[in-house]
Amino acid sequence: MSKKKPLILVTNDDGITAPGIRHLISIMKKIGEVIVVAPDRPQSGMGHAITINDNLYCDPVKLDSSESHEEFSCSGTPADCVKIGTQEILKRKPDLCVSGINHGSNSSINVIYSGTMSAAVEAGTQGIPAIGFSLLDYSLTANFEHTTKFIETITKNVIENGLPKGVVLNVNIPKLSAKEIKGIKVCRQAKANWQEIFDKRKNPQGRDYYWLSGEFINEDSGEDTDEWALEQGYVSVVPVQFDLTAHHVIKDLNDWKLND
């Protein structure tokens, strides 16, 4: 770790006022120089959405007069925040991008829906080491105190070791006290998915509408998965890549009759 303080871009998907990002900012200020560029409102479930058919606002804000770091509130998605942060707001490429702490899990298949993780992935595509942090507690009044030491440890390891090109980290933290948490485990993404349930209703004009909800189904009993680690009381760390190629399938597809 160099003696110069690392420059850290902080963002999230629950919006700049969410308790999760406020706690993450307080941790990062002990580790480096912090600049915040975060959505002006909740953007959960936004996946890797970007704003291409509308304009973006990105304004300086001061949420706490006792704080000296700079913060910007952006009208776009988490991925937009990283793009505008690195290209327009920051004077140099950041040494690290952290996203979160998300109010709710981003383990297993949730990574593909996650605005928190898409911000980290976006930074990764720009060659910036990046970590998404999530707490397994959806409450807006969730307690983040116990996350501090695990976030510090993982962040310091990333700054010290760097991350391989094309890889970012997906960190999920159980809703347990610091004492109850057994440690940090490197895992693979569990093969789980959502079984959707739509709640069908009628609006006052008589038109049908739906609320999406669902049930999380984990049929992956592997003890090397994030779901297993979290159930056992560990913090899970999954290395996530954005080369989505299923390399193992290419050979088989070449046997297909695609050019007859």
Add this chain to the structure above:
Amino acid sequence: MSKKKPLILVTNDDGITAPGIRHLISIMKKIGEVIVVAPDRPQSGMGHAITINDNLYCDPVKLDSSESHEEFSCSGTPADCVKIGTQEILKRKPDLCVSGINHGSNSSINVIYSGTMSAAVEAGTQGIPAIGFSLLDYSLTANFEHTTKFIETITKNVIENGLPKGVVLNVNIPKLSAKEIKGIKVCRQAKANWQEIFDKRKNPQGRDYYWLSGEFINEDSGEDTDEWALEQGYVSVVPVQFDLTAHHVIKDLNDWKLND
């Protein structure tokens, strides 16, 4: 291929009236029984966004009185369309889901921003064989005629061979005549990315705002990539997975000092 006509769910991200999906529907009607559930307006760049903080409408529509298949227009994202299509609209699990034809490329890193591909991935998470089709022409008046035979060939191969669990296909088609296209190539996703450029302007009230644009940078000269194939005049087929775990990195991360 069984004698029973396959049930095919068709969706896209440019909206249900886009010429690309109208052309895809006409192709699929020759292959199977078609049901369309597509966004009621353009949803480009939506990535894998889903609608969790708002309700969804999904209404039957009749865009062409000569057509006998059913179509539904949905207020949500492409991933929402697949979820509500499979859970609420279709009477049984479809044999195939196709998404597109997108007006514009979804090759290389664009796969992570693509609503077209997120619809295919969503179907994949439900165990439905799925393909996203894109044409390298962003114009709303793009000519899709030459795409027909390639889409037919790939679709029939998928119906005949199935797809491995956890894998969907990302197909991109050059903006060339059918004669000029050299064939179909199975590829890996090129390691390319976007160099953002923000166009900063002032609104009539004097407040700064931005338009996101960017330059596509491909530093991957591999002749096994989708970018290479498309440049050479081939249709590219990339097998895409939604297990994002960077399995090759797990061993190295286990050497970190995460539990000292």
